Amino acid sequence: MxxxxxxxxxxxxxxxxxxxxxxxxxxxxxxxxxxxxxxxxxxxxxxxxxxxxxxxxxxxxxxxxxxxxxxxxxxxxxxxxxxxxxxxxxxxxxxxxxxxxxxxxxxxxxxxxxxxxxxxxxxxxIAHPLAPLRIMVSIATAIGSITSVLLYRRVIRREER
Amino acid sequence: MIPSASANDFRLISSHTGKILCGIALLFAIPIVTALFCGEWSPIPDFIIGFNACLMSGILFLALGRGSRGQLRWIHSMAIAAFSWFLATILCAIPHCLSGHFASYLDCMFDVMSGFTTTGLILILDLDHVSHALNMWRHLLTYVGGQGMIVLVLGFIMRGTAGAYMMYVGEGKDERLLPNVIHTSRAIWMISIIYLVLGTAALWIVLAREGMAFPRTFLHALWLFMGAWSTGGFAPQSQGMLYYHSYPVELATLVIMLLGSFNFILHYAVWSGNAKEMFRNIEIRSFTVTASLTFVVLVIALIISGAYASPLTLFRRASYLLISGHTTTGYMQVYANQLVMDWGELATIALTLAMVFGASACSTGGGIKGLRVGILAKGLYHEIKRISSSEDACFVTTFHHIRDIILTEQHVKMAGLIALCYLAVHFAGAVLGSLCGYPFVSALFESVSACSNTGLSCGITASGMPVALKIYYIFAMWAGRLEFISLFGLAAFAISVFKGR
Structure with missing residues (x-):
């Protein structure tokens, strides 16, 4: 049943x-x-x-x-x-x-x-607070990018000489 | 015979891959500007991290490629095209992953590959609450992918690169609008940008008339144009085209999809005053025949299913989905599950066939392509004519593609080989789908949709689908977009590396 x-x-x-x-x-x-x-x-x-x-x-x-x-x-x-x-x-x-x-x-x-x-x-x-860790990572990677570009340019210039 | 790879081969591939990645990195600026404009602060670090990762990878590859000598060979160009598409997919998935709208990094890569290859299958979760910046990024990837990321880099970043044509071919575009490939790349972008402005304006007006408010009207118009023109099929809301409940929006996107599926050479010819080419070109004729045939089958299937009482409604639904499938766009105005459950298997088969044929060569679309379908049909006609004629009869078969071309065995052989590769990947995906427990017709539909870079779905593609199927579809989208040749080039290079050891 x-x-x-x-x-x-x-x-x-x-x-x-x-x-x-x-x-x-x-x-x-x-x-x-x-x-x-x-x-x-x-x-x-x-x-x-x-x-x-x-x-x-x-x-x-x-x-x-x-x-x-x-x-x-x-x-x-x-x-x-x-x-x-x-x-x-x-x-x-x-x-x-x-x-x-x-x-x-x-x-x-x-x-x-x-x-x-x-x-x-x-x-x-909806709150979307800025995550401090992400800000730090983005700053760190930005420093890494700038450093790598500068280093690369320096190496290329040295090789051209 | 594949020779063993030398250190110089690595350097050549590495330096060009580095340039492409640096070019791709610049694209991250657009979602950052969107986020600033819309006051979305939280996603900005996600895109900055993505930009930096892409730029650093590009610099790393440039550094590894220092001191490369000699000119690019076909194997290098093919490997560069396939490798840079794969690397760009990994790197461009960073903002997706950080957005929190994906279940795994594999899902993020799936979405990015789907965007780059203008497929349109999605695994994103809760799309209706996604930031404008991420939506801009998704649609930008599909817009760039439609024209080609190497076309972008060749046109605006690399200057006077030797071997540019080979890299251009490696990206699945083997026809030139102009004698110089750099000028061709710029012309492709010029055509796309002019249509972007006109198409966005048209959609903006339509959406405003349909009751949407600024600034969403503008953003939706831009994204819908990018999705339709690139035959990508991405949409900013989870319902896709169903969200708008609007026939004018359907009509506008239908026209844009068709324009996007045309060969850039045809656009250029028509713009240069050769309007007759529209009616004489083999691709347009082949598209008309295959679209008409599959449309008839689809209409019969819908009449049998009894889904629509009114013939006008049936015509509207069938024509939109068929053109969406045939141009390999993937916009849907029915729910995915309704395809098999309500439209029936015959309709699914008709749409599958339309996706297999696909759009035009050197367009933003995918599939076997109208040019190859036309060449194969002409080849078949030639053979029938030869068999039915006397042995000493001599005749030639021609086809019209901008100019009259004599059909050769090489044309038919190449078209047949590429078509065979597509069919093999479609079938293998269908078998894998069946092994994962899906009905064969549905598995075939989804597999064809992935490999032909269409994006229509009958409900298999979802975040919860088996990992093996996700990986296979990523491969199928990648292989289908690059038309297999570049993947063969990458495989040949990998073999040459092992030979060297």
Whole structure:
């Protein structure tokens, strides 16, 4: 009986519960399973918000390293304040919407058309302090470079004489 | 018969390798300026360390090569080309390693070799949080690799070097735009820089219209141009072309990829007013035939898979990926795993074939090359004609490449040999991939992608893939970019060293 529940529980034709979070890598790799179904994902908003027509594109990076494009109709993307890049950890957002394996609306793109977005954690600044050891190594190697150039030039001049 | 190597042979190779490394060292200035401009202080020491390591290595090799006499021979030039590409890969990987975005130094070397050889396969982790300086470095390497690092050094650093032509050939470019090879190198760079300015401006406008903000618009435009023109396929975000969700960006990069895949001689001919060459050249004709054939197979495969309901969407997706594969660029607007899982094996085979054929000779692209494919097809036609004619019939077959050329046995033999080398490396990579547990079709696809310097992936290339496969792909990218001859030269030199002992 437990086995039967387990098999039924993971059957690919089972309807999805929109409240269940789906890993982004699963959405991308098992697109057939989720095609045109209501899904929810969580991840970091990265890069840029690109306004197009009556909505905007936001790219969401999951904890598994996979990224998916989310089309946010209207001003839904307005809630996202900070986007991930070298200097920032972007807002952690939860997106619910309809997943399209090959969206007919967006030229066959794999994407989610969002119904709702909520910011779970506001983005933060990533500190990139200068590492003292690296500064010392770069100075030491610079001294080495200058010395080697000078020595080489001296040897060449001596040989030319 | 390979003669034993003398101390002078070592000196000759060493001094020229030293000059190339010193030239490469100057490139580190560009990411340093980028870092300063973007206020990224932390990566600056990484690039200073890389610059110094490259410069010191260059000086060391120059010092070892002091007192070299005589002129370069083919074996020296080939060894210099292969050896300096390998050394540059090791040294240019220093900023990658210090960035903390790679799992190992081997992964860093993989990424650098992929950049230099304009392949575009990547092992970088968390690309979306990489500094602008590192992104500039990655794209700069692929841009320089497209034209050729020896072409760069010949054009702007070495002056009046004897044996320059042999080193130029060693880098996989065996045709001259101008009688003088130094002038040829400068002309190649001139063409590339003019396109860089025009292409970046065009992409900048497109990206700005698509909702991106300055200064990222400019940087993305520059990097996308570098990735597309060099047929490298690097992109600044982990999604590649999928990041932009934009048909205009796809169209702009499609045009740049095609331009980058053309022979520099063809660019020069068209710029010199010979526009008809575009329609008469054997490479363009061969590209048109092979691209059309593989496109038909790809469309059939996509219809069978049922992935796209709309014919327009199907055409857009198929044409972009096919041109990306055939020009050996590697930009993808589908996810890697979707290629095999959703597009199906027939589509994978069609794309594999397109990558095998590749771009034009003396271009930034890879693969067997249109010129060789055309020559082999002409050779086959000649043989069929000969067999079907009477024994005393005498006829010649010609092909058009800037001028009409009579097809000789030597042309066919050389084209056949190089094609055979490519096919052997493709097949060996597929077998190795299969032994590592991947399905044969996927393993063949990835192996062809590496050796033809394309960069399309069906998901095998990842940081967690077996080390043996990483090493093999590094070798395949290196061998494919230098078109094997330089590696044979390096091997011959190594044999001559052991003979001397």
């Amino acid at each position: 437990r086995l039967l529940i387990l098999i039924v529980g993971v059957h690919p034709l089972m309807p999805l519960n929109a409240e269940d979070l789906i890993p982004i890598a699963d959405l991308v790799n098992k697109g057939r399973r989720y095609d045109q179904q209501k899904v929810s994902i969580e991840g970091e908003a990265v890069g840029d918000i690109m306004v197009r027509g009556n909505g905007s594109w936001v790219n969401v990076l999951g904890p598994d390293g996979a990224v998916i494009g989310v089309f946010c109709p209207g001003d839904l993307a307005g809630q996202v304040r900070r986007l991930g890049d070298y200097f920032h950890r972007g807002d952690m957002i939860r997106v619910s919407g309809t997943m399209y394996r090959f969206s007919p609306l967006f030229g066959g793109e794999t994407c989610i058309v969002a119904d709702g977005i909520s910011v779970l954690n506001a983005g933060t600044t």
